[in-house]
Amino acid sequence: MGEHIIKLPDVGEGVAEAELVEWHVKVGDMVREDTVLAAVMTDKATVEIPSPVDGEILWLGAEIGDTVAIGSPIVRLKVAGEGNVKPQGDAKAEAVAAEPPAKLPTPKPETAAPVAKTPPKAGALEAKPAPAVAKSSEQRSVPGGPRPEGEKPLASPAVRLRAKEAGIDLRQVTGSGPAGRIGHEDIEAFLARGPQVAKASGLARNDAVEDIKVVGLRRKIAEKMSLSKSRIPHITYVEEIDVTALEDLRAALNKEKRVDRPKLTLLPFLMRAMVKAIADQPQLNSLFDDEAGIIHQHGGIHIGIAAQTPSGLVVPVVKHAEARDIWDCGAEVNRLAEAAKSGTATRDELSGSTITITSLGAMGGIATTPVINHPEVAIIGVNKMMMRPVWDGTQFIPRKMMNLSSSFDHRVIDGWVAAVFVQRIKALLETPALIFVD
Template identity: 55%
Template sequence: MGTHVIKMPDIGEGIAEVELAQWHVKVGDLVVEDQVLADVMTDKAMVDIPSPVHGKVLSLGGQPGEVMAVGSILISIEVEGAGNLKASDQLVKEPAAIKEAAPASAAPKVEAAPVLESKPVAACRPAPQAPVARDADERPLASPAVRKHALDLGIQLRLVQGSGPAGRILHEDLDAYLAQGTQNARSGSAPSGYAQRHDEEQIPVIGMRRKIAQRMQEATQRAAHFSYVEEIDVTAVEELRAHLNEKHGATRGKLTLLPFLVRALVVALRDFPQINARYDDEAQVITRHGAVHVGVATQSDVGLMVPVVRHAEARSLWDSAAEIARLATAARSGKAARDELSGSTITLTSLGALGGIVSTPVLNLPEVAIVGVNKIVERPMVIKGQVVIRKMMNLSSSFDHRVVDGMDAALFIQAIRGLLEQPASLFVE
């Protein structure tokens, strides 16, 4: 047997160090080729680190949240054959905070021979076990959505056995835990909505969440934010959208409101080039862009990401819709490429049905404008002396007052309003 050492790869773009965001394996785990071992975080994106070999994890080179230099030892794996460990290599010992694998008697039995064959990762996953208690300071692997679900159900994640890769806890594991009627280890009784709770959970701010926090803090410290809110009658554009979906939805795909908003941005920016701009406040240079690269804020399990619809000025409604859907899927699954998450010239942010009445979005530096979409509600409106029911929606937008004057911001949003309230004007050249 030999040892195969995997070093922190050179991800490119002159990056000398990256943050170790998450481990997907632990010491003692059996892994197969192409199985994701860890996630690392650059300034722009999350990157998967796959295994190039089959074998058994011997040691881990860092803890989540640790910043590691390119070329440092990330993980060592025991393999058949000589491996690639050189005499000059110094193996990194496993940090104390990274737990050793469970004793062999408690671990699920996995046949060695099949592991060393080329098989899907799922073939090496242990079968679900009965719930077990972990150490109080051990944080099991689970997505933010699963953690929230567990919190809502009153379940302590350390009591739940995960059936996902590397023991990751899935929604199905929470359902299985409840079905088994396992009692809460601390209270001695089944979880109840009225039971007193004294548990706490400390969540390190690492990975994508750390990057989001840093960018939001930087944006509010460096830019002179101001917001402008206007209500828009979207009855006509919603009727047009419904008509187009009925006529072409089966062949071209369904349209949401977002492609219409992107089109409105493109048309309005023709008269307001100072808003389709990026401001380098260190060099004191404003760059106005002819191309409209629209960042579409997208929520994912690891936090807010902003994939970019490039050259929106050259896209049709359906082309924009398809690209928005593709990028959103890539972002939510963590598969968006680095160049798909950078280079936007203006950002569109929407919470959909949860959009509220008013919001104050934070600029996506170095851009100078962000357009926020609130929810659509039916309200009684007075039109030509008659009370009628209309579909109304607010745009809550923010601007960098160092670059954009208040009057220009207001006129820009009013231009978008006019385009959406008279949607035929979106397509008149």
């Protein structure tokens, strides 16, 4: 038998380290070739690390949340044959120290057996009723525990009066006096603990605290949001949009089912409207390097689409939206959304955005305050669509209304510029035929 060390492989061009986000195995597990051992993450791209050989896990070299350098040992396996590690005294000691706890207590059954056999059978029989007695006394000794049904609490009139004034049910108080008699000190102790009357109704307090380590994608999101909010002074502009005509057009286009055209959602229309609005105000399609004091104004419009996945929020990017028609935009959004949810999106597909759309769909609320995707200078937030009565000058008529909640970097974008940008998008969405006019 030999040992085989698995090192963290190169998981991406220019990547020097990765964060361990998941172990699929534990010490003592038997694995086969190509069994997934762990998952690491870098720049929101998760990479699985498979085993190149069959063997038994002897040692795991990192904990979840640790940052591991490329080329660092992460797993040690016991394998048939020589392996890739020459046997050394210290290596053997390490392997023994890394053996799982389950293998160490082999002598325990031998030491435990005499203890189990020491008491005679008669003693064992006599001990059997003890649990029932213990249970009965335990019931009475539980602090604040309710008394058995029908048992009347023993207490003096003064104690009963005090309990009544304090709103305490004496059946919930354990007495420390003779025969469980309740005294003033028991009332004090009960008040110090807090009322437990909820137990009588089957409800109980839960004081548990679970510590959850922030790792992987959730840590990346936390860092990104902290950076955005600490360095970017946000201004948020909310505008109401009548999307009745847009929804009618979308429904009509979707009725013409064609293999080469995807089913359209609101997003492709919004993307095309943003492309037209940015043509008039190119400064909105920029990245701000605040350390160098430089605004990088891009010609290509790369729209990030904030998407919720089982692992957390990711932002796949539709590259060069200015060169895509509405159906191409729709197809690319669908493709990227599926890749993001399945965890197969590449690093390139999750980076390079110049402006972002965020949408919570039907959960979008009336208004939101989107956080800008640093170092961009603008983000467009889509709120939920609702049918509302709108006054047309003579009467109230039902219209499909939706708010856009958009945030801008106030260091770069003035409030007036932001308002002009949103109003241009509003005009295009409310008269959707203009989206198709070059």
